[in-house]
Structures are given as structure tokens and as C-alpha cells.
Amino acid sequence: MLRAYKFRLYPTKPQRESFMKTFGCVRFVYNKMLEERIRLYEESKLNPDAKQKLPTPAKYKPEFPFLKEVDSLSLANAQMDLNKAYANFFRDKSVGFPKFKSKHSDRASYTTNNQNGNVRIEDGKVKLPKIGFVKFKQHRSFEGIIKSATISMTKTGKFFVSILVNQGEEKWIPAKNKIGIDLGLEHFAIMTNDDMVSEKIDNPRFLRKSEEKVEKAQRALSRKKIGSKNREKAKLILAKKHEKIANQRKDFLHKLSKQIVDENQVIVVETLKSKNMMKNHKVAKSIGDVSWYEFVRQLEYKCKFYGRTLIKADQWFASTQICSSCGEKGQKKTMDVREWTCTCGAHHDRDINASINLLMLAD
Known part of the structure; x- marks a missing residue:
């Protein structure tokens, strides 16, 4: 390998x-x-x-x-x-x-x-x-x-x-657990394992937290004369700001993906078309900051390294619309609906319900 x-x-x-x-x-x-x-x-x-x-x-x-x-x-x-x-x-x-x-x-x-x-x-x-x-x-x-x-x-x-x-053939250490992962903006990931224990991972929002410093560095760069040494210095300062954000995000994604792969044998994650979703300018910056694509990419290659199974749910799989208790697909729910009650009487947190539905694809 x-x-x-x-x-x-x-x-x-x-x-x-x-x-x-x-x-x-x-x-x-x-x-x-x-x-x-x-x-x-x-x-x-x-x-x-x-x-x-x-x-x-x-x-x-x-x-x-x-x-x-x-x-x-x-x-x-x-x-x-x-x-x-x-x-x-x-x-x-x-x-x-x-x-x-x-x-x-x-x-x-x-x-x-x-x-x-x-x-x-x-x-x-x-x-x-x-x-x-x-x-x-x-x-x-x-x-x-x-x-x-x-x-x-x-x-x-x-x-x-x-x-x-x-390195030749990898010696894999098998794990027994399964996990379903729903990705979001309010929370980076909502995970449910086969013991039906759910966990919400906060979205770190590295770009949002450093946005003021980045904008200040960008304004300083725009004021410098093109071709001057001061402009080169300002460009370097701005590059360091962006590099720090990228390193923070990369560190977060590597640690989380490694933990998930270490603990679970089968991992189910939803498929999101980030490129298409970023056409909505209201959430484009948030989607770029959360970096779903890179997270799934890391899960994919780490699963290959450690002999895990990664299942990517079909992008049309309505994980948020289906009741995880009875399987009924009710009326389409808009993004502002975070909790809902099914006709069978089950009350759902939208994101946890989605992660449970994704977990079911592991069977």
C-alpha cells in the first residue's frame, strides 16, 4: 500500500x-x-x-x-x-x-x-x-x-x-461499530452509532472567527502601491492569515476523521454537492468554511488505509424527510424546521433523525 x-x-x-x-x-x-x-x-x-x-x-x-x-x-x-x-x-x-x-x-x-x-x-x-x-x-x-x-x-x-x-500490505485492526453521519452548518456533524447514541460536533467556523483580521489585512494590502516592497509585505501578512485558518481547519478535520475511522468499521455519510450549494450566495461562505468535501475525502482514504467500509448515501436519499421510527416520508420540510412530529407520534430532532436514517444504510 x-x-x-x-x-x-x-x-x-x-x-x-x-x-x-x-x-x-x-x-x-x-x-x-x-x-x-x-x-x-x-x-x-x-x-x-x-x-x-x-x-x-x-x-x-x-x-x-x-x-x-x-x-x-x-x-x-x-x-x-x-x-x-x-x-x-x-x-x-x-x-x-x-x-x-x-x-x-x-x-x-x-x-x-x-x-x-x-x-x-x-x-x-x-x-x-x-x-x-x-x-x-x-x-x-x-x-x-x-x-x-x-x-x-x-x-x-x-x-x-x-x-x-x-509499505506493502496493511495490517488492519477491525472495529465492530457502525455510525451514520449527517453534515450541517449549525453543527459540523451529527453522528449516531449502532447503540443509538447521538453526538453533535460543533462547527468551529474558523473563517468566521478570523474574518475581521482577514478583512483588515486585505484593506491594508489594497492601499499599498502595486510593485512596492510594502505591498509584498502586506501580501505576506494576508497569506499568513489565510494559512493559519487553513491549518486550523485541516487539523480539526484530520483529528475528527481519524477518531471516526479508529472507532467504527462501517461509516455512512451523506453526499452533498458543495459546488452546487455554493451558488446560494447567502450560505456560500459558510459552506466554503465548513469544508465538507475535504472531510469526506479524508474519511475515504483513511477507510482504505485501515480496512473500513465507507458508504456514501445517494444524494437524493431523503434522510431528513423520512421518519426513522416508522419509515414514512411525510411532507417536505423546509430548512427552518429543526424539530417535527411524525403521524406515528414520534418526535424528531431533524439532524439526529437524518443521522439515524443514514445509519440504517449500514445494515
Whole structure:
């Protein structure tokens, strides 16, 4: 089984410059290959019988010798990323056509492969091709064969390495419990287990709590002259505010999802189309802050790691409308109805009733 471990890097100034150069070269090659692919596609429409040879990173090295200074595997992986983006587009048009990478808006990163031990850990440092040994904080150990390493940089200038490790077959520890999880805005999650014990997890609202500080930083940035050093400083302050919120949210989601996976063998969660729901501007910010998609994504991969079963309820399953006692689906209830009584006499909390109905799908 492949697992990734992410660690903070502490590169020297020359190493930082090498990382930045590699980020730029990978972005440059990706855009060049995408540009040529678009041209070849246009030509093939004019002449369908023409045999087109797809571009590779090696094609650009004679014309742009600076590409020879960086890790060749990082450029090869950029080609693989482009191939994957194309395959995804032709598989599902809703994914969108591959886009050109931007220095300012896209994530700065590159991936290199481990060949003959050129990616390894020694004496508190990680060895990377063309870079050498880089100091890093290994906060947890792992066993297995290193397959690849992805180096990335945040908007605040912090460097990280994500090491992909082949650990063979996972030894799973089975659990007996089942749980149904209803997601919401007032409470982040409403959970009911097979003992019919319900628990409501408060929505932490990290963005809402820091909104005033973020807006203050945004106003300060807007007042700075474009291209000035003060603007760069203000941009960094704003990026740190957003990074803190993202880290708080990520920490909350990881801890909650890990706890659920540790304690339960079967997990049922409702399917929510966040993208569609965010078209409602009244709740768009709250939905973006709560991050349901990321929570379900974490549950999904952790269930695979630990041998759990994750059931995603159909998006049309009316978990909030059905009585969990008698199964009757009554009149549709609007969002402001938080409690209701069924014709069978059962009185329900809307969210707890939904989590019980989801739990029933585990049987």
C-alpha cells in the first residue's frame, strides 16, 4: 500500500534558490508542452491523416539550456501530469481542459522519483536529486520503500516534502461499530452509532472567527502601491492569515476523521454537492468554511488505509424527510424546521433523525 508522509523542510539559501528554479522550469515545460499540444490538435483537425508526435521535455533543452540545470525527473513528471490532465478531460468533459500554470496563482511544486537511493533519509536530513541533503523535521517515522518525493512551497514561503512510501500490505485492526453521519452548518456533524447514541460536533467556523483580521489585512494590502516592497509585505501578512485558518481547519478535520475511522468499521455519510450549494450566495461562505468535501475525502482514504467500509448515501436519499421510527416520508420540510412530529407520534430532532436514517444504510 502506498502512503504519503509530509514533512517541513528547512533549506539553506542556495537550496531555496534551487527549489525556486525547479518550480519555474517545471511550470515552463508544462506550459510549453500544453501550448504545442494545442497547436498539434488544431493542425490534426485540418489534416486528420497527419501523424503528430507529442512534445517531451527533452525537445526544449537545446533551445533552453537552463532546463539542464534542474532535476530531469521533475520535468518528466510534469509531462506525466499533463498526460493525466488530458486523459481526465477526454474521460469527463466536466473536468475541464488543461490550463496553463501561473507563477502567482498555482501551487509551486514538483515531483521527483527515487532511483538507486537518490531520495533517502540520513541523519535528520532528506537527500533530493540536484539539491543534496536538506534539513527537515521528521515528526513521525515510517517503514517501507520510498517511491517518490513531492516538494512544495506555500504562499508564505515555507517548504514541505511529501514522501510517497510503499509499505506493502496493511495490517488492519477491525472495529465492530457502525455510525451514520449527517453534515450541517449549525453543527459540523451529527453522528449516531449502532447503540443509538447521538453526538453533535460543533462547527468551529474558523473563517468566521478570523474574518475581521482577514478583512483588515486585505484593506491594508489594497492601499499599498502595486510593485512596492510594502505591498509584498502586506501580501505576506494576508497569506499568513489565510494559512493559519487553513491549518486550523485541516487539523480539526484530520483529528475528527481519524477518531471516526479508529472507532467504527462501517461509516455512512451523506453526499452533498458543495459546488452546487455554493451558488446560494447567502450560505456560500459558510459552506466554503465548513469544508465538507475535504472531510469526506479524508474519511475515504483513511477507510482504505485501515480496512473500513465507507458508504456514501445517494444524494437524493431523503434522510431528513423520512421518519426513522416508522419509515414514512411525510411532507417536505423546509430548512427552518429543526424539530417535527411524525403521524406515528414520534418526535424528531431533524439532524439526529437524518443521522439515524443514514445509519440504517449500514445494515
